[in-house]
Amino acid sequence: MTDGAFKGFGPKAIPFLKALDFHQSREWFLENRDLFEQELRDPLGDLVDTLTQRFTDAGLGLRGDRKKSLFRINRDVRFAKDKRPYNRHVSAILSPDGSKAVQGVFYIHIGLEGCFAGVAWWQPEAALLLAMRRAIETWPDRFRAMVKALKKNGLELDAEGAMKRTPRGFEHVTDKDLVGAIRSRHFAVRHAIDPAGIQTVALVDELVDFTLRAKPLLDWGRAIEGNVPEC
Template identity: 35%
Template sequence: LAALMDDLASRFAKEEIPLTCSAKTSVFRINRDVRFSKNKEPYKTNLGAVATRSGLKKDPGLLYINIAPDNCFTGAGFYRLEGEELRAFREAIISRPGAFRAATAPLIQRGHHFIDRDKLKRPPRGFEGVENAETIELLKLKHIALSKPFDAELLEGPALIDELVEVARAALPLLEFGWRVVDPFREVAGEVPAGRR
């Protein structure tokens, strides 16, 4: 996976996709943090890595790859947004529904689906007045991200890098939509250089 991420960074640079990754900063450790977990198994059963604008895992807006027995998938979008960022994202979905649908359309056309992990049962506080059923379901999401499984056979050859590049290209409209929403928060916190948007 480490070599894959280095190769992927080269392809992103060549294709002028504003994401990067590296073996050192983008791959999640295989060791589990068992301190506060009931499951004391020392190792994860999956490998995961991200590509972001900075190549760091904490950067918002990402491409994710998960490799596990019977659970290989790609994901893209905004995972675990902070409270104010998530609220601003929800407001952007309401105020620019057409732009949001257009931003997610390329991933949906490729067979990606919204990640509904941690989804709320009711609309979030402050959004109870929304009447459009599709919009209500989007507002319940805690992660504005989509994922799609892929066949493990892709791991055996160079086709995986091509697939990841195509997923990244399809994700760009959503990432750019989201960066416009979250970057002002990150600039105030000093996490995003001003003008990177």
């Protein structure tokens, strides 16, 4: 049990993930479950609780729950060729309503692939994605102002995973920056976390600072989302 205040991930957090990735065994995991909870799961829950309070104080409109916000360490292998049972990371989401089912979220990832945080409208459903593309087309100055504000804050939109061709209905858009944005399947910014820094409470301030710098993206998406008709 913890008092809910984040004090840092344990010193054996990354070594545990390396060992779990090596063994990929249910038996090994159950034998070492206490270590997982002490070094990774409980601190991640504390981080969600602490960030929820800090995000509330900062007016960011993001919250989470130490149980519901955390992703499982177990992989869903039902339809995967890779049948390894465990992830190589732990992660969690804070969102406007505290669930994982909405957009405009904060994401934290601690793992062997790297440690990072993100603020994102990640692969939004079709109606919202279309509305975002229409907003870029119709109000390009608003989109560019958001991008400029992010850049001023040291952030850039993620360009990975974009469509190779412009989606139907937007062929008339020719400005290079707008074309690139309209081809995007998501709108996200990322912050790299030094793995050496995950063991200290200073990680909280670092993540709050990042999310405040990413607020122009949250505000832009929320303004659009609020005008999408409900199905």
